[in-house]
Amino acid sequence: MKLILMTTPFFFVEEHQILNALFDEGLEILHLRKPDTEPVYSERLLTLISESYRKRIVVHDHFYLKNEYGLKGIHLNHRNPELPPKYKGHISCSCHTADEVMAHKKKCDYVFLSPIFDSISKEQYASHFTTANLRQLAQSGVIDRKVMALGGVQLDNIQKVKDLGFGGAVILGDIWNRFSIHSTQDFKDLILHFRKLRKAAD
Secondary structure, three states: OEEEEEOOOOOOOOHHHHHHHHHHOOOOEEEEOOOOOOHHHHHHHHHHOOHHHHHHEEEOOOOOHHHHOOOOEEEEOOOOOOOOOOOOOEEEEEEOOHHHHHHHHHHOOEEEEOOOOOOOOOOOOOOOOOHHHHHHHHHOOOOOOOEEEEOOOOOOOHHHHHHOOOOEEEEOHHHHOOOOOOOOOOOHHHHHHHHHHHHHHO
16 A cells, blocks of 8 residues: 655755655655645755655646756645646646545546545544445545545554555654654654554555
């Protein structure tokens, strides 16, 4: 099963060090999501990420970055729902219902379905699905290898994501909550936790 990491929505000083370290640990795909930020900050972050790892990065905004920095692809969402003209390459997309998954799955390399569990990073962002709902969606072919689970995914429930037949898990709060920009001296705990997540996803 794929393990995908989503960035925090804000930039912080140690971010490039942590991301390079996670790529060193085998992070397969990073989604760079920084809504309502100027592209210059994303450019700066990308220049600080090892060039060999940029082809594992998917951008949610400022799609020109894909070609400029040799990135993996682009991600469509409510802010940026349209493909750039003559776009070629990896496409993923955010979905919140079974109908959206079925509408977008064919033209995307994969789609996100959320929120699968109660969100860790967004307060009061509760799951839209019961376990019975998810099992039904898996049995009917909505959930398959092209659907990635997003929302509240953590070490405690990643096995459930796997068992339901998702093609991958998108991690956000379960990683980033292990690093405080105000007080954490290093990011060893974050890296150790990533190793556990990666092992659980394999």
